[in-house]
Amino acid sequence: MSAAPLPEPGSAAALSETDNSGLRRSMDTRHLVMIGLGGVIGSGLFVSSGYTISQAGPLGAVIAYLIGAVVVYLVMACLSELAIAYPVSGAFHIYAARSIGPATGFTTAWLYWLTWAVAIGSEFTAAGVMMQRWFPGVPVWIFCLIFGAVLFTMNAISSRVFGESEFWFAMIKVAAVVGLIILGGAALFGFHPAAQGHYPQLFENFNTAHGLFPNGFTGVLVTVLAVLFAFSGSELIGVAAGETADPVRSVPRAMRTTVLRLVIFFIGAITVIAATIPYDKAGLDESPFVTVFSELGIPYAADVMNFVVITALLSAGNSGLYSCARMLFSLADQGHAPKAFARLTKRGIPMVALVVSLLGGLASLVSSVIAPTTVYLVLISIAAFATVAVWMSIAASHFFHRRAFVRNGGDVSTLPYKAPLFPLVPIVAFVACLASMIGIAFDPTQVAALYFGVPFTIACYVFFHFRYGKGRKVPVEDGGVTTSEKAELPAGV
Numbered sequence: 001m002s003a004a005p006l007p008e009p010g011s012a013a014a015l016s017e018t019d020n021s022g023l024r025r026s027m028d029t030r031h032l033v034m035i036g037l038g039g040v041i042g043s044g045l046f047v048s049s050g051y052t053i054s055q056a057g058p059l060g061a062v063i064a065y066l067i068g069a070v071v072v073y074l075v076m077a078c079l080s081e082l083a084i085a086y087p088v089s090g091a092f093h094i095y096a097a098r099s100i101g102p103a104t105g106f107t108t109a110w111l112y113w114l115t116w117a118v119a120i121g122s123e124f125t126a127a128g129v130m131m132q133r134w135f136p137g138v139p140v141w142i143f144c145l146i147f148g149a150v151l152f153t154m155n156a157i158s159s160r161v162f163g164e165s166e167f168w169f170a171m172i173k174v175a176a177v178v179g180l181i182i183l184g185g186a187a188l189f190g191f192h193p194a195a196q197g198h199y200p201q202l203f204e205n206f207n208t209a210h211g212l213f214p215n216g217f218t219g220v221l222v223t224v225l226a227v228l229f230a231f232s233g234s235e236l237i238g239v240a241a242g243e244t245a246d247p248v249r250s251v252p253r254a255m256r257t258t259v260l261r262l263v264i265f266f267i268g269a270i271t272v273i274a275a276t277i278p279y280d281k282a283g284l285d286e287s288p289f290v291t292v293f294s295e296l297g298i299p300y301a302a303d304v305m306n307f308v309v310i311t312a313l314l315s316a317g318n319s320g321l322y323s324c325a326r327m328l329f330s331l332a333d334q335g336h337a338p339k340a341f342a343r344l345t346k347r348g349i350p351m352v353a354l355v356v357s358l359l360g361g362l363a364s365l366v367s368s369v370i371a372p373t374t375v376y377l378v379l380i381s382i383a384a385f386a387t388v389a390v391w392m393s394i395a396a397s398h399f400f401h402r403r404a405f406v407r408n409g410g411d412v413s414t415l416p417y418k419a420p421l422f423p424l425v426p427i428v429a430f431v432a433c434l435a436s437m438i439g440i441a442f443d444p445t446q447v448a449a450l451y452f453g454v455p456f457t458i459a460c461y462v463f464f465h466f467r468y469g470k471g472r473k474v475p476v477e478d479g480g481v482t483t484s485e486k487a488e489l490p491a492g493v
Contacts, residue, residue, distance in 0.1 A: 120361025194297030385453025
């Protein structure tokens with residue numbers, strides 16, 4: 001199907017608190033920033049960073065995270081322009097449907113929904129396992145149900161309650177990262193009064209017995225794939241744009257702030273960890289954060305970090321549940337999912353979509369218990385594949401959106417926000433994500449993502465073709481904007 005020409009984005013006029021779609025614009029910049037940080041800062045930093053160091057070496061790990069940060073910036077620049085032009089809930093697939101084609105939008109939406117549905121179950125499971133440190137006699141599934149009920153309640157009350165809860169969840173994680181950077185950094189300069197035995201000085205560990213890149217530079221390139229997955233979640237700002245008061249002001253500010261803080265937190269933390277822990281002793285058996293605090297001689301470090309990691313997992317689950325529900329709502333609003341998913345409560349919450357998303361997360365949780373080596377690994381592989389696929393969709397959507405905007409006579413100077421260096425930014429972002437996809441084939445630990453991700457994507461396109469047919473096109477005259485979406489757009493669209 002051919003994509004519809006896009007309408008000209010509107011002015012920076014503020015949007016009403018409640019629009020005709022029923023979703024409420026009750027979040028501001030600070031909520032968006034913490035939603036972005038909360039979605040990213042999780043197991044990818046607290047746990048997987050040890051794997052990155054062991055594979056790429058200390059310096060290689062820092063370089064890999066720098067590359068990941070650049071890619072995130074490029075994708076977020078594309079997303080900012082799209083989110084301001086069309087600040088609707090569940091945004092990604094709408095961008096793709098308008099700019100590329102309805103089938104691509106449909107596929108993008110279900111890939112992203114599945115990403116977070118799987119993540120919800122895995123976060124609950126991991127958090128339940130960690131709770132057994134303090135309550136070894138309580139089964140994991142009980143904690144999973146408790147956590148599920150708490151996060152469901154937070155999401156069911158209002159979007160602002162979700163935003164506030166995520167704000168404080170993320171604050172705890174940020175405090176842990178800042179503490180690691182300050183205390184670990186001071187220790188590298190010689191201030192470690194409670195440390196036992198030899199403590200490395202500055203970048204002593206960077207010069208390994210096998211050189212700066214102990215596993216060769218290919219080890220760095222392979223770990224970039226894992227790093228990109230670790231940065232996933234920053235795009236949640238785009239999902240929340242439809243429930244943000246004054247997206248024109250809040251979205252670009254939140255994007256810039258989030259990317260800047262991610263660079264500081266991720267690069268700062270990975271540098272301290274790589275300089276403290278010898279690369280041949282880093283791995284997945286223990287959180288590098290716990291290891292660093294233990295090396296510093298801080299009492300109860302394991303218990304403190306256990307609490308922080310549990311908070312990080314619940315924060316990611318909180319963001320995932322929110323994202324899943326909004327994506328189903330948006331699909332239903334477009335007529336690509338059951339109408340029930342578009343029903344809203346008086347508080348503007350898509351309750352049916354929220355319940356189904358929670359059940360999807362619990363289903364993946366059950367599969368991890370019943371068939372941990374088959375079904376669950378399949379879902380995780382698809383989730384990893386889907387993250388980068390969605391980023392590719394964002395970059396491609398921005399490229400075609402801007403091109404159509406100019407072709408239809410639009411003046412780029414009138415855009416409330418425009419991504420810099422067009423078309424270089426979306427092209428580089430797309431190519432970098434595509435390269436990571438291709439590189440998966442050379443990593444035995446991640447190649448399963450291609451085996452299941454590619455067929456799943458093809459199945460989505462095939463289903464859309466037979467279910468909706470070639471005759472169902474996005475209306476040209478309104479750019480494919482539904483009635484409820486029209487009310488969400490800035491004045492002049």
